[in-house]
Amino acid sequence: MSMSMVVSNSYLDSILKGQPQLPPSSTTWFNQLRAHALEQAGTLQVPTTRDEEWRFTDISPLTRLPLRPSHAISAPQVTDVKRFQLDDTTIRLVFVDGAFMPHLSSRLEGSEHEGLVVTDLSVAVATHASVIEPHLGRLAGFENNLFAALNTAYLHHGALIIVSRNAKIQKPVHVLFIATQAGTAIHPRCLLIAQGGSEVTLVEDYVALQDEAYVTNAVTEIALENNARVNHVRVQRDSMEAFHIANCAVSVAHASCYRSVSVALGGRISRYDLNARLEAEGAECFIDGLALIKGRQLADTHTCIDHAKPPGTSRQSHKCIVDGAAHAVFNGKILVRAGALRTDSAQSSRNLLLSARARVDTKPQLEIFADDVKCAHGATVGQLDHEELFYLRSRGLAETAARNLLTYAFGAEIIDRIPIASLKYQLEQIVLEQTEKTGP
Amino acid sequence: MIREGSRILLEVRGLRAVVNGIEILKGIDLTVRSGEVHAIMGTNGSGKSTFAKVLAGHSAYQVTGGSVLFEGRDLFDLSPEERARAGVFLAFQYPIEIPGVANSHFLRLAYNTVQAQRGKEELDPLEFEDFVRDKMKLLEMNPEFLDRGVNEGFSGGEKKRNEILQMALLEPRLAILDETDSGLDIDALRIVTTGVNKLSTADNAIILVTHYQRMLNYIVPDFVHVMRAGQIIKTGGKELALDLETRGYDWVGAEQPAMAGA
């Protein structure tokens, strides 16, 4: 694809400089998709706080980060990444600075026999084109989204998971993105296609082997066909200086069920946009999130649950625990389109402020165009409950211990919904550690 | 109680009705005279609740055939509220909650509307309060239910009592009790049925729609009708209910297929 395009903004310019030349693919539509995305990116501006969708999240520090192409370093060895492995997960895809690492990934050959394709996208584009083409770059539209457009323009390596009709995959699929170099822009990509009646659990996991600034710009697309069930766990534990921008688009078909738990721990500035569209009768989605941040961190979660057809069900619980001078943002939209009758939707945004300088901006939002619906949302912001603290202290707990326990319990409610014991344990330890460090 | 000189209150002939294009009632015949208690029994889906709703005029059910005369008038000429004012009362199987509308306000409006229709005296809020509290004693209801929204947050048993309270207030000519026994514990069942018995007179009639025989131990029916697939397939006295209790519903149709539609 051509890199000699006219770019309308200097940020894009710097991104382009920071990107290695991609080898053209042998697949025409794939090349076209990338070219179209690049062209689109050239027409879009970097969002500012004047854009309603970015009102509380100033990403100008990101645009000031000088970027350079990632260089071929000696890839990390198995021992370097062992601590990120999940004991109960044997299907694993590992990417280092965006590049697929077969030597760190589990052997994938045999898994196809169990109704599962887990492979690198750059290879599969040729081998599984007919399955991929209807979804790739189509679920996560990039017409008005600079970051999705950039990711799509740099489509190369990525995780592809196809679950065959009626296959029930017991082991979770762990997709691990490891960042190792400062000053790089990485564009991780996942595509999960759950065919009719299938079941799978996907863990999308972002980690770092260093503490410096870099950009992760991820896009995930998930298609649930009729009667499929997908558990999607997303853990963002990028470095504390990293910029993490992510878009996830999910399409939920007839009688299928999408469950997601996303946990944001890392990143100097992180932004996660999750759009779930309930496309057909009986579609369900359960979307939960936790942001646990401190210091100067900013974590922004934007979700949209789009009830397009009757009757659909959705539940959402989003929690933020904010310490230091950190800033949590939540914007949760429930959209009920005309005709999406008997929609049943409930959403809650609960926020815990642990320090005097902590800050929360939350906007749960209902947009309803059908009358026969049940929709409710609620939001709370506050500190730990004095009565609860008092109760624990009256039972002999030190104040710090009581605070830690309550803070932990607040976050654990979301983490408990993760269906993978080892990951749950890892995250619980992180929350426990973080809450123990804080205190009055 | 079957009495000499009683009048015909309700006359149903060949009643057919559909919901969402599916025929549920397939020709029902039933005659109810003043002073009588009829029980309509049958399995789930036999059409007995549909029959109750069609008599009350629910818009989801379309009448496709037959006739219903109530005290000589064509019931289908009347809107649901006109039927209520004429004296047809339905105690709902699942009374709906109406948040924000105070129960006392609702009860008084219903009472005064029906009173006005009968050319009788309407009551102001204070008079009504005394009047309704008396009626509530009959059903052992706590007066605090007057201040809550209509059925809002009521338990299943409380909702059913509120239904019978309305029956007591409106003094209908024909009361149709749709599965009023379901969801009631034994004490609540006793209270509710005692209330109904006190309201039963020589001038009115009651149709009990029920799945089980147990309510009929408290409210003794003059006739028991068995419904299946939208028709009354057997009619008998109170002992029929006991037969159904011990033998189930299956034997009825098998024994007397010729009764169908009779």
Next chain:
Amino acid sequence: MSAVLQNLVNQPYKHGFVTEIESDIAPKGLNEDIIKLISAKKGEPAWMLDFRLKAYYQWLKMDEPKWPNVKYPKIDFQAISYYAAPKPKKKLSSMDEVDPELLRTFEKLGVPMHERAALAGVAVDVIFDSVSVATTYKQKLAEVGIIFCSISEAVQMHPELVRQYLGTVVPVGDNYYAALNSAVFTDGTFCFIPKGVQCPMDLSTYFRINTEESGQFERTLIVAEEGASVSYLEGCTAPKFDTNQLHAAVVELVALDNADIKYSTVQNWYAGDENGLGGIYNFVTKRGLAKGTNSRISWTQVETGSAITWKYPSCILQGDNSVGEFYSVAVTNNYQQADTGTKMIHIGKNTRSTIVSKGISSGHSNNSYRGLVRIAPTAAGARNYSQCDSMLIGDKCGAHTFPYIQVRNQEAKVEHEASTSKIGEDQLFYFAQRGIGSEEAVSMIINGFCKDVFQQLPMEFAVEATKLLGFKLEGSVG
């Protein structure tokens, strides 16, 4: 939702008459000369003209807000006449001298003026196409030191007070419509309650737009000094025209220590016809400054009219322990659009705010609640509770909830809840089965839904509001 609901809705607008009164209309368009003309006509001091011009030049640099969830063709601000006063036949000294045609208008409107004013115990200031026509009860109020007059008169008689407070709550460049209002407002109400005085009666203003191509830009300023309290009522109507009229008012309230201002509105501007033709664009800035310790500002609004409503009566809770309240019922039908809500800005310690919003949408209308609760870092111990409920009647309308919650203080507590409901077929059947017709059933359900807000209205207003909602939604359910 069926025909009964839809039929009941479209009752003719009962305030849709034009009063044949000679008007004194300024040429259309807006420029510095027009502003000077307005100022000159009113014989204003130089500082007032400066205020207007400052606003005008800020306005020129501003853009119309794009963020509200409303759609309308671009307004041509040069096609509007910015001044339309009923031509006074002579200087009025008592109610008996008011143009009888005007009085008949108020009769039709049901304004409790003249004899009826006495019975109702309400002092009324009537604003007719931007100019204050008569203020009743001025004398009685003056005895306790209360000033209740048109803002024009206040500029003449109490310039020091007006100058001290005007534009302090809503600065001239606050927003596009507020800037426009500051430049061109022609009249409005001024109300001053001195230290320690409890206003002995409800004060009331009726607004009416009567001329087809005029805008109405009234300005209201209410100041309650230390320990003072007042309850103020505002009613609005307009005749039917096929064109849209612009109404861009500004209301400023100032409450000093321990003062209490309650501001109630029943807004029934012409909403346009069943096809969305005509109707008022109601772009209003209302804001109260709870400046003093323990002060309280309470807004209650029943919004049933206007083609488009863009209105966020707000409270700046600056004084420690100050209290802000917002109770709102917004009803939209046909092609009406409402984007309304409130802002509660908590600055002082232990400030408290309550928001209760009830939105009812029917027809093809869109009804949005948009609210901001901001807790500043200084607002330790601040509390907010918000409840926003929507009711939809029919499947062509929309209900939207946009609550913005911004918290910068950990010792604050903010709670927001919202829900959506409808008037169900089954609810109506239940009523019918007890002999209650659908009109009455709908009215009961709606009134039950709005109960928490109606309770906040003064008695006569509550009755009027209940009736208004009845009119508005009759026929929309069934």
